[in-house]
Amino acid sequence: MYDVIIVGAGPAGTCCAKRLADKGFSVKVYDRRREIGSPKRCGEGLSESIIKYIGEIPERCIAKRIKGSRIYAPNGKSVDAMLEYGGYVLERKVFDKWLAEEAIKAGAEIQSDSFIEELIEEDGKFVGVKGEFVGDKFEERAKVVVCATGAESSLRKQALGIVSKTELIDSCLQYEMSGIDIDPDFIHIYLGNEISPRGYVWVFPKGKDRANVGVGIVPGEKTAKHYLNSFIANHPELKKGSIIEVNGGCIPVGGMQENMVADGLIVCGEAAHQVNPIHGGGIKEAVISGVLAADVISDCLKKGDVSNKALMVFNKMWWEERGYLMRNVERLREVMEKLSDEDLNNLADALDPKDIIEFTRGSKLSILAKVLMRKPKLVKLAKHLL
Ligand SMILES: Cc1cc2nc3c(=O)[nH]c(=O)nc-3n(C[C@H](O)[C@H](O)[C@H](O)COP(=O)(O)OP(=O)(O)OC[C@H]3O[C@@H](n4cnc5c(N)ncnc54)[C@H](O)[C@@H]3O)c2cc1C
Structure with a gap:
């Protein structure tokens, strides 16, 4: 029996795990991925403000430092919005593994290739998980279960009935491209109803001639692939490049939850739709949410009360720290x-x-x-x- 089981070793799960382990609690993290951080589901853009929460990011996690965003209006005119302290385009696979290793160093246990099929509920309380590790079924118990599964898992539905509404999901496709020409000091954001309805096209440089080139759109008649391929075909500086990796996924751009707790349970990060609704950035929100969840769980464990009522402090803390700002966004x-x-x-x-x-x-x-x-x-x- 652990103090805390965390489902999901993305930034929300591993940052929550590290914080709890630092405070001396026993923590087990399960992730269904065979390799933490892979496949990446991310444009890998992150602003420097994150270091307040996770400290300096090791160089091996950073593909490129950037100065700001170059935003292109539909007529092609661009404006440079500088970030006061700059930002990063990450190597997300390395970054997620680094966060996991930091949690392990603090004392947490992490197990990949472990699909959690079900949360164990007894007398209306969440008390553990049932899963499968490399073909073997297992059950594990804890005083608190954290659901940090991202938005593509059905586990959060069992936890709190959370489902993503189709109209609040952006459908994304991204190619990592090499052999292109792009100003590597900026992330490039292209707006326009023709090129990407509701969303935007992004070109996030990972070097002088390499970038993540992606699109997020409101699902409609035409697919994300259609918009991405059309955009690339109309941009000679990209068209000449090669595709070295393909990534896809959905991003919730709304649907933040009033309540994220139950008896013995917290849902945090993208699983609770904690993503910036205008640009879809979810790494920072996941980290903050994981850290806040850990602080609340720690207080509740110390008091010996992990009831819904006690854990509800998380709702208040998250809404005050991030929720009201994200609602503005x-x-x-x-x-x-x-x-x-x-x-x-x-x-x-x-x-x-x-x-x-x-x-x-x-x-x-x-x-x-x-x-x-x-x-x-x-x-x-x-x-x-x-
Ligand atoms: C195409 C695309 C581009 C993006 N670009 C950016 C970007 O540039 N910058 C940015 O900040 N954000 C970006 N995002 C969003 C960002 O990737 C996520 O919001 C962020 O990773 C959320 O972190 P998380 O820890 O909440 O969830 P995740 O990182 O999704 O981690 C959840 C983990 O839970 C695991 N899991 C799920 N279900 C189970 C289960 N049943 N059992 C065991 N494990 C389970 C998954 O395997 C996963 O590892 C992008 C998203 C997409 C789809």
Whole structure:
């Protein structure tokens, strides 16, 4: 019997595990992947603000340091939104393994290739997991179970009935490409209803001639593959490259949960839709959520009370630290997806690039509202931001 079992060795699970192990609790993490971090499901972009939560990232986890985002309006005009402390394009497979190793060094146990089929519930409390490790069935028990499975697992449905609504999921496809030409100091974001309805095309450099080139779209008649291939075909600097890896997946861009706990259970990270709704970045949100979950679990274990009522502190802490900001970002996404290409072109001319970064963090949205209000037909939409 462990103090805590964590299902999922992504950033939410491993950061939660490390924090708990650092505090002296016994922790077991299971992941269904044969290799932690692989296959990657990620554009690998991350802002430097993450180091507040995980410390300095080792060089081997970083493919490229970047200065900011170059954002392209539909008419091709670009603005450079600089990040105060820069950011990274990671080697996500190495990064996830590093986070796992940090948790192990702190005392946590991690077991890959372990698919958790079911959470064990007794008398309305979650008390363990049932799974399979390399063909052998097993059961393990703990005082608290953490569901950090990401958004593509059905386990969170058993845990708290969480399902992702189709309209709040972006469908993504990405090629890691080599032999391309791109300014490697920026991540490149291309907006436009023609090239990627609701989402954007990204080119995240991993070096001078290598990048993750991907698209996220609201699922519709045409597939993500259609949009990605069309974009590449129209960009000679990409078209000349080769595809060395293909990644796909879905990103929740809304649907944050009011409640993420039950008796003996916490759901955290992307499993609880804790992803930035405008750019789909989920690594930072997963890390913060995992750390907050660990702090709450630690307090509850010390008091000997892991009831729903005691664990509910997690809801309050997450909403105060991240949720209300992410809700602002969700409103921003709701406004952005209604703008025409012409509106987006006008915004690129009117906005101060510094503010754009703040908007994506859920701050200063009144500035954007004021700019939108200059056009009478956008007044109603702008009010959604206030
Ligand atoms: C195409 C794409 C591009 C993206 N690009 C970026 C980006 O550039 N920057 C960014 O910040 N975010 C990006 N994201 C989002 C980011 O990858 C996720 O939000 C983040 O990994 C969430 O972390 P997590 O720990 O909550 O979940 P995950 O990283 O998904 O980890 C969950 C783990 O749980 C395991 N698991 C699931 N079910 C079970 C089970 N039943 N039993 C055992 N194990 C289980 C999985 O194998 C997985 O390892 C992208 C996502 C996609 C799909």
